[in-house]
Amino acid sequence: MDAVTVSPAPATPPVPAREWSELPLDALCVVFAKLGAVELLRGTGSLVCRSWQKATMAPDVWRTVDMMTHHQMLRWTKASGLCAMAKVAVDRADGQLEVFMGSKFVTNQLLTYICDR
Known part of the structure; x- marks a missing residue:
């Protein structure tokens, strides 16, 4: 039986880290707008670097506030907490x-708050 020599695969250069x-x-605003209000209010907007915090505060990100799609995530949150989150998003x-x-x-009361803003 002939011996088969296997050459090692060529090493791929490391991909430079992205900043x-x-x-x-x-x-960033486009990405965060697609992420959604609930995710931004529950941590993404506050647990990140300054440039991301700045993006999460941009009004363009908050043109659509959807607090229905993630109802499973929010089902254990009290109504008063949800109203408070909604007010922050509206602001x-x-x-x-x-x-x-x-x-x-x-x-x-929440609907009046939204209309007043």
């Missing part, structure tokens, strides 16, 4: 809110 904090603000929209979606926790 995600250096992404342009408008690109961050800075008058540019176009769509608000909520469910059982929405009260007349």
Whole structure:
């Protein structure tokens, strides 16, 4: 039986690390807008670098506030906590809110708050 010589695979050069904090603000805003209000309010917006915090505070990110899609994540949160989260999201929209979606926790007081902003 002939011996088979196996040559090692050529080493691939390491991929340089990306500095995600250096992404342009408008690109970060697009990404965070797709992420959603609940994720941003539950940590993503506060547990990151300064450039990401700045992006999560941009009104463009908060034009649509959807607090229905993630109802499973929020089902153990008290209604008062959900209202408080919604108010923070509305405030961050800075008058540019176009769509608000909520469910059982929405009260007349919250709707008045949204309209006043």
